[in-house]
Amino acid sequence: MFGGERDQMRRVFFESWRKLQAGEAMEPLEQMVSSVVKAHPEYHPLLSDKETGLSKEFQPEGGETNPFLHMAMHISLLEQISTDRPPGIADLYQRLCKRLGDTHDAEHQLMECLGRMLWEAQSANRMPDEQAYLDCIRRLLG
Numbered sequence: 171m172f173g174g175e176r177d178q179m180r181r182v183f184f185e186s187w188r189k190l191q192a193g194e195a196m197e198p199l200e201q202m203v204s205s206v207v208k209a210h211p212e213y214h215p216l217l218s219d220k221e222t223g224l225s226k227e228f229q230p231e232g233g234e235t236n237p238f239l240h241m242a243m244h245i246s247l248l249e250q251i252s253t254d255r256p257p258g259i260a261d262l263y264q265r266l267c268k269r270l271g272d273t274h275d276a277e278h279q280l281m282e283c284l285g286r287m288l289w290e291a292q293s294a295n296r297m298p299d300e301q302a303y304l305d306c307i308r309r310l311l312g
Contacts, residue, residue, distance in 0.1 A: 177224055180238050183207060184224075187217045206244045209274055213237040243281045256300035262307045269311065283307050 186203035189196050196204060207217060216223050216237060228236035247263075254260040266276040283306035291298040 176238075179242065180224055183238060183241065184217060184220045187214075202245060202248055203241070206241045206248070209244075210237070210241060213241070240281075243284060244277055247277050247280050247284065256304060258304055259307065262304065262311065265311055266307070279310050280307060283310070 182199070182203055186196065186200040187207045188194075189200060190204040190208065207213065216226075228234040228239075230236075250256070251260050251263045263276060263280065266279065267273050270276050270279075283303055286306060287298050287300075287303040290302070
């Protein structure tokens, strides 16, 4: 996401984190976002500095991870799992969680598959291949 959309997305993270810390009521999306933020204490200092966080550019060439992209991928996975879209992902996720004993680790492994699927689709200028995505997740289960 670039330009205004990028800043708008980032503001959702800042506002959800602020509301969580203040103990304010949150919308369901804000609750999901704040749960992901809470699971990433390494990003809390960034989310405490809205001005820097809104303007910061993260350069993968320099080894930087974009924390907003990382957390957005967690949210995408949670939405996929909650709607079982693509069909079967919820079961695969539960099985991987059970195998690993940690939901956060399971999400990170699924994010590798999600990122690969999106990169391949973008590189080939085609729609994402959900079957390849699910196959990647199945391979994680051995």
